Amino acid sequence: MNLGMPNLWMFFIFMPLLGMCVGSFINVVIWRLPFSGQKVSYRGKTGRLSLSWPPSHCPHCNKTVRWHENIPVISWLILRGRCSGCNQRISLRYPLVELGTGIIFLALFIAYYLTGWYGNQFRNMAHGGPTLVLDLVYVSVLLAASGIDADWFIIPLRLPWLVIMAAVVSCAAGVQPMLPSLPAHSAFARAALGGTAGLIAAVIFLRLRLIPRSFSAPPDGKLAENPPPAESLSAPQSADQFVAPPQLRRRPIVPAVIIILAAQAPLWLFASHKIAVLLLLVSGILCFLLGVLPRPADTAESNDLAEEILDESAAPNARHEIFKELLFVLPILILGATAVFIPFPLPASPVFCRLYGTLLGLLAGGGIVWIFRIGGTLVLGRVAMGLGDVHLMAAVGAVLGAPLAIIAFFIAPFAALIWVIILKIMHRPNVLPFGPWLSVAGILALLIGPPVQGWYANQLFPPVHQRPIKTGRVMWPGDNPAADRPHKSP
Ligand SMILES: [Zn+2]
Numbered sequence: 251m252n253l254g255m256p257n258l259w260m261f262f263i264f265m266p267l268l269g270m271c272v273g274s275f276i277n278v279v280i281w282r283l284p285f286s287g288q289k290v291s292y293r294g295k296t297g298r299l300s301l302s303w304p305p306s307h308c309p310h311c312n313k314t315v316r317w318h319e320n321i322p323v324i325s326w327l328i329l330r331g332r333c334s335g336c337n338q339r340i341s342l343r344y345p346l347v348e349l350g351t352g353i354i355f356l357a358l359f360i361a362y363y364l365t366g367w368y369g370n371q372f373r374n375m376a377h378g379g380p381t382l383v384l385d386l387v388y389v390s391v392l393l394a395a396s397g398i399d400a401d402w403f404i405i406p407l408r409l410p411w412l413v414i415m416a417a418v419v420s421c422a423a424g425v426q427p428m429l430p431s432l433p434a435h436s437a438f439a440r441a442a443l444g445g446t447a448g449l450i451a452a453v454i455f456l457r458l459r460l461i462p463r464s465f466s467a468p469p470d471g472k473l474a475e476n477p478p479p480a481e482s483l484s485a486p487q488s489a490d491q492f493v494a495p496p497q498l499r500r501r502p503i504v505p506a507v508i509i510i511l512a513a514q515a516p517l518w519l520f521a522s523h524k525i526a527v528l529l530l531l532v533s534g535i536l537c538f539l540l541g542v543l544p545r546p547a548d549t550a551e552s553n554d555l556a557e558e559i560l561d562e563s564a565a566p567n568a569r570h571e572i573f574k575e576l577l578f579v580l581p582i583l584i585l586g587a588t589a590v591f592i593p594f595p596l597p598a599s600p601v602f603c604r605l606y607g608t609l610l611g612l613l614a615g616g617g618i619v620w621i622f623r624i625g626g627t628l629v630l631g632r633v634a635m636g637l638g639d640v641h642l643m644a645a646v647g648a649v650l651g652a653p654l655a656i657i658a659f660f661i662a663p664f665a666a667l668i669w670v671i672i673l674k675i676m677h678r679p680n681v682l683p684f685g686p687w688l689s690v691a692g693i694l695a696l697l698i699g700p701p702v703q704g705w706y707a708n709q710l711f712p713p714v715h716q717r718p719i720k721t722g723r724v725m726w727p728g729d730n731p732a733a734d735r736p737h738k739s740p
Contacts, residue, residue: 261359269355270322272390273348273538278306280347280397280542283406311336322348331500342498346507346541347397353534354389354693357527358382361697365523368700371427380423385696387416388649392689395642397542399685405638410645417608417648424600428700430607430651434598437590438652442610444589448582449613456578464574465633503540510536528697535690543669543686572627579620582613608648615647615655616640619688639684646692654699657706661691661698 278301285299292304293312306315313335319325326345333340361367362382372378395409425431432439455461510533517526596602619640626634647655666687 258364261363262356265359266352266356268386269352270348272355272386273351273393274320274322274344276351276390276394276397277344277347279394280401283394283409284398284402284404308333308335308338308340310338322352339497342500342503343541346503346537347393349507350534350536350538350541351390351393353537354393354531355386357531357534358385358389358696360530361524361527365527367524367527367697368428378427380420381426381429384416384420384426384429384649388413388645389693389696391645392642392692393538396686396689399638399683400542403636403683405636405642405685407638407641410638410641413645414612414648417612417645418605421601421604421608423604425604429604429649430611431600431603432606432610433603434596434606438610439596439603439606440589440592440594441586442606442613443596445582445586445613446609447589448585451581451585452578455581461577462574464571464578498541498544503544506540507537531694531697535693539669539686539690568627568633569631572624572633575620575624579617579624582617586613607651611647611649611651611655612644613647614652615650615659616644618656618659619643635684639688642685642688643692646688646695650692650695650699653703654695655692657699657702658688658691658695661694662687665690665694 282299282301286301288299289296290299290304292307295304297303306320307313308315311333313333319329319334323345326340329340331340331342331345332338359382362372362378372381391409391413395405398409399405420426420429432442452461456463514526514530514533517529521529596606619635619642623633623635623637623640643655643659646658650658662684666682666684669687670682
C-alpha cells in the first residue's frame, strides 16, 4: 500500500466528510425523488418539485435553511435538532442518514486500503481507485433506494439504472481489483452476451406490444415509476409536506446510536482489524436504518399504505398476470442458453472482459429475484416480490458480479429477520418492504461476499492441484490467472 502518512490522514478525514455530504443529498433524494415533477406551491410561486427546488426550508415557519445550518450532522447537533426560526423539532432522520453514510464510506476505505481485507489487491489509489469510486456510487444509490422503499414501498427504477450505467461505464477502466470480469473464451461470457441480446429483444417486443404488460393497471406499486396515487397526492400540493420526514421518537434511538458508536473503540483495540472494520460497516448501516425504517406507530397514514400494499399483492389474477412475465423472460433464457453451446469468438481485451462480467452479473442478480417472483406468485397466488426488487438486484449484480449477487440475495432474508425480531420486541406491527434488505445485503456482500464465495467454491472444487480458488468478485474457478499472484495475508 503506497499511501503515505499525510495522504492517509487526509483520507481518514475526507472519506467520512464526503460520506456525510452524500448522506445529506440522499436525504433530499429519499424525500423528494418519488414526487419529483409534481406541481407544488412555495411562497406564492407554483412550480415543479425537483431535487433543488424549492430550497430546503422549515415546514412550520417556512424559514429557508442557510448554508451554515445545513452542515451534515454538525448543524443538527448545534441547533439541538430544532429549527432556528420556530424551535420546532427537525427530524432525527437527517443526522442519522448523514452519519450512517459517513461511517459506511469510511469503513469501505479502511477495509479496502488499510486492513488488507482483499490482500494486496488495493495497492494504491490509481490501482483500486475506480473500484472504490464505483462502490461508493453503488452504496449511495442503494441507500437512497432503500429509504424510498421504506417510506413508499416503491423503488424508482432510475436509481438501479443509474448504478447499472455507472457499472457499464466503469468497464472502460479495464480489469479492476474485485470488479466482475470474465475471460472471453468462457461459456459464461457467451451466456452474458446472449442473455443481454435476449433482454434487449424482450424490451423491444414489450414496446411494440408483441408481449403484453403484466399488471397493466398496476396492482403492484413497484411497477409504476411514480408512487401509488394516495388521495392526498392528487390535490394541488403545498411544498411543505416534502420537507418533513416523519418525526422519530428520540428515546430509544439516540441511546442506541451512542452505544453503537461507543462499541467501536474496544473493537479496534481487542478484535482483529478485519472484524472491527466489518462491524464498523454494520454500525454505519444500523445508523442509517434507524433513521429510515422506524415509522411512527400511530399514524393512520402509514398503516393505510401498509394495508394497501397487502391488498395489492393479493391481486386475484396474480397467477394469470405473472405468466405474461414468463413471456418476457423467455427470449433471455433461449438466447442465453443457445450462446453457451455455440462457441463464437469474442473480443478479449480487458475492457470487454469487464463488460461480460458486468452483464452476467446484471442478468444473474435480476434473474434470481425474478425466478423467486414468478415461482412464488405461481405457488402462493399472490405477488411475491416487486419488479423494483428485480431491477435493484440487477444493479447489485452489475457491480458485484454474478456469484456475489446470488450470495447477497440469500443474505437479505437474514438481515430482514433481525429487524422483524426487533419489531416484535417493540410490539410494532409493520409490513416490511424487501428493498432495504436487498440493499443491506448488497452492501454487506462487498466485504463478506468474497470470503463466503471462496469458502463455498472450495467446498465444491477442493483445491487438489494446490491452486487455491481466489476469493474475489473476479473469480470463477480456474479463471483469470493474471490476478492469481500469491499475496501475503496480513
Ligand atoms: Zn421553523
